[in-house]
Every structure is written in structure tokens, then in C-alpha cells.
Amino acid sequence: MPSEKSPVNVFQNPSIVRAKEIIKNGISHRKTLILIGNCWVDYHGRAGSKLFPGERIVIMKEDGSLLVHRSTGYEPVNWQPPGCIFEANLKENVLEVKAIRRKPAETVVVYFDKLYLVSVLDLEDFGEFALHASEEDMQKAILTEPSLIEPGFKPVTYEKKVEPGFMDIYGIDSQGRFVVVEIKRKTAGKEAVLQLARYVESVKSMVNREVRGILVAPSIAKGVQRLLETLKLEFKALSPKKCAEILSKPEIKKLEEFL
């Protein structure tokens, strides 16, 4: 019998009855559980699904999230986001693991008739997570280094609300013309262009004079180039990586002025 204080307790080929006890205990102590065995799954809620028997990995986390993973695929085949209530019950030598969510009302039930492994985990994890090169990073980079757009560009505001939504950056060019900047961290598609067009139209109708629209992205989808030209919008190539590099320079401190 492994010590109760080990971060990982493992039970191999437990009987269904034994598994139920271990899992019930794990749930009541808010442990993270890993179950591997032969199972089938029903889901009812926003949609509904039925997964027929097979061997899978089930993870029940401390925060009430549930994942059912097959041996292929990035995504779980069934799941439930955090906040579920877990239940484990025995019915005719079948173990039922339920994850119940209130809003929206949803249930995932996993039925096991054979468990190869039940593991009870107590993981200590306080490590920080830092992500770079997001769209937000691109915005910050442009705000600290407006010449990335073009010489003489001066940001006025960012995340400014106009009727259709929020403009990423709004500013003035070297000629004093108004400029709306729309940022995308990956290849810009039709949607990005139409979004920018709506912002430009909206600003134009308010100020009643010329407004430039500049789409900033690492690249632009092929068919969309024409749409961009038709709408008299402009494109400026800029990659999230380049932006991340700029932000990693000492001058990031300039940013603080904006916050």
C-alpha cells in the first residue's frame, strides 16, 4: 500500500468494486484522478453524443473538469469544463462515473466494465505560465514603436469603441489623416478585412472626412487581397514574433506609461 502522502497513488487492475471505492474517496478528497480502462460514454446537454465501448484515458481534475481521451487526437472525445460535480456509482458490475454541470445543464456519464489503472494524484503546481507573441503583444509593440506601421504614425487611443465594436488602434498619420489599425496575429482572412471596413466606415461617418484603414498581419489570404483593394484599405506585414522581439528589449518600460 503506497503512502497516503505520495503525489501519485497507483492501483493496477482493480476490481470494479475496489475502483469505485478508490474513486469515491478521491472525489471526496478533491484529488485529480486518472482512469484507464474499457468504457462507453453518454453525453446530454447543449448537444448529445454516444461513444461506443473502447479503451480510453479518463481524467477527472480537482476543479471538476472531465476529459475522455482516445489514443489519438488533440481534443478529448468527450469532456466537461471545470465546475462539475462528480459521482461514482456501481450498477450491475458496471462503474458509472458522472460529471454533472448546472449551467448549462449537462451530464457526461462514463461507464467502465474493466479498469486497468486507477491513479489518485496530488500534484503540487505553482509554476508560472507566460505566453508571448499574442495579438495583445502585437498591439503593445505598435503602441511602443508606432513607426512599425509607418514613419510618422501616432497612436491616439487603443481598444476604442465605435459602433461595430472595438478598434485595435486608432491614430493619426504624418499628414494628419485618421487611421484605423486592425491587428491579426495570423494570416488575415475575409473577416478581418470586413471588420476593418466596418470600423473605417463608422469613423468616417462620424468625422466626415478621409479615414485610412490599415490591416496589420503576418500575411493576407490570397483572394482577400482584391477585397482589400476594392475597399481601399491598406495592408502592413508584421509578425507576432517580430513584435515579441521588440517587446523583449529594455524599452518595454515605455509601455508602463500606457498602463
Next chain:
Amino acid sequence: MPSEKSPVNVFQNPSIVRAKEIIKNGISHRKTLILIGNCWVDYHGRAGSKLFPGERIVIMKEDGSLLVHRSTGYEPVNWQPPGCIFEANLKENVLEVKAIRRKPAETVVVYFDKLYLVSVLDLEDFGEFALHASEEDMQKAILTEPSLIEPGFKPVTYEKKVEPGFMDIYGIDSQGRFVVVEIKRKTAGKEAVLQLARYVESVKSMVNREVRGILVAPSIAKGVQRLLETLKLEFKALSPKKCAEILSKPEIKKLEEFL
């Protein structure tokens, strides 16, 4: 020593050296692996991230997908979709597990200094997965039972391409007027309305006469109701569940005519 044919082989608290051997062997045999231990993670690719040390669950699947899960959250903190090449190497008593992707060029490296559990899996999973109440189900339900839209409605085509994209359903009402139907499986927001508006505009400009636009969804976002009216579009309440029920009736066979 567990049999090589067991679907689940478990190694508890292996040394780093031993773990490397097990993992290398698992990779070369295309097994699914579960690693639990103290690790830190670097990611470089479309974006970049750094995860500082902590105890986590790592899954390496047969198809080359990688998941790094913390003890909370539905989503993995780091990951790589299927198609990666895995490597396991030892550097100064630290185990490096690498997942390398070619297109886009990306790398996730997980560094372990302590492993509590290494499990090598050989899961048999041929169970079918069936999902109900998707947007596609709603489309099918309307095609088999057009009166769901309104009495006298007759679908003409579906997934028909017009300039802005694909119309979900296109048909004719009891008065002979053209109708564009846009389907959403959940509360319709601004985007859905604008999408429908573009389709209606596009068809109108082609046929040069009145075209109705009907948004089909379980409900409509509050502020969006006004937008809908402004654009002279209509709304028809219909839930994916109701559609799924209709499809579960024996008459589904009518559907085959469409396929």
C-alpha cells in the same frame, strides 16, 4: 515485469535514466505514453511560452499529439496537435521530451527532473462516436421538414455558394419570394446577423428583386434584435434539440433522397 501484451504497463518512480529508456522504447513502438512528474516546459512556434516547474500530467499519443495538463483546467497548458515527431533525451540528469512539428515549425520541450509514474499504453479503441444536435442536424431537419421555417416554405438548395460564402439553405416561400436561411445552433449574435445580411444582399443584387432573410436559432442576443430589424431580416426560433428529435423519427429516411 508486466507482460508486453498488457494494454497498460506501469512504472512507478523510475529513475530518470530508466524513464528515458522506457519512453524511447514507447516512442519507437508508437505507444501512447502517460508521464507524471515534476517538469517545466518551453514552447516555440506560432507563439512562444514558458512554464515554470511543477507537477503535471503529460500525454504523448500514438498519432504524435502531445498534451501537458495541470491539475486544473479543461485545456492543456501546453500541447502539440497530431503529427509531431517525438524525441526523448537525457541531459545532466534531466529528461527532455521533445515534440517537433514541421508545418508550422514548432517545438514543445518538456523537461523532467522527477517522474512519479511512466505508463505505456496499447489501447484498443474501435468504438464509434456519434454526435447529435449539431448545426448540420438542424439543417437536415429543416430540409426534411421545411414547415419548421414556415408553412409553404420550399428549400431549393443548401450550402449554395454566393459571393460572401455559403448559404445554409436557400429556398422559396409560399408567395414565391426568395428566402435565404442562416442557421445557428446557439444564441445568434451580431456576427450571424451580419453574415445573413451579406448573403441577402448578394442574392438581391443578382436576382434584382425582393429577398427575405431568415435567421434560425434557439434565441437571439438582446442588442442584436434591433440590428436584425434595421436590416429587415427575420428570426425563427428553433433549437438543435428539437431538430435532433425530428431526425430521430422514422421519416429520417426521406433524407437519403438528399444524399
Next chain:
DNA sequence: GAGTGGATTTCGCAT
């Protein structure tokens, strides 16, 4: 609590 938009979105389908 609802609405809005981003995401290392992933995934599937069509061109």
C-alpha cells in the same frame, strides 16, 4: 449573467 472577440484555437471540407 449575458455579450463580444481571441485562440499556439482544432477540425473537417472544399477548392
Next chain:
DNA sequence: ATGCGAAGTCCACTC
């Protein structure tokens, strides 16, 4: 390969 849109998307943030 690329483009496009859905997803049981999830998630963070605002109102």
C-alpha cells in the same frame, strides 16, 4: 496546400 467556417468550442473581459 490553402481557405473557410463550425465547435458541446473554451476563456477572459466588459457591461
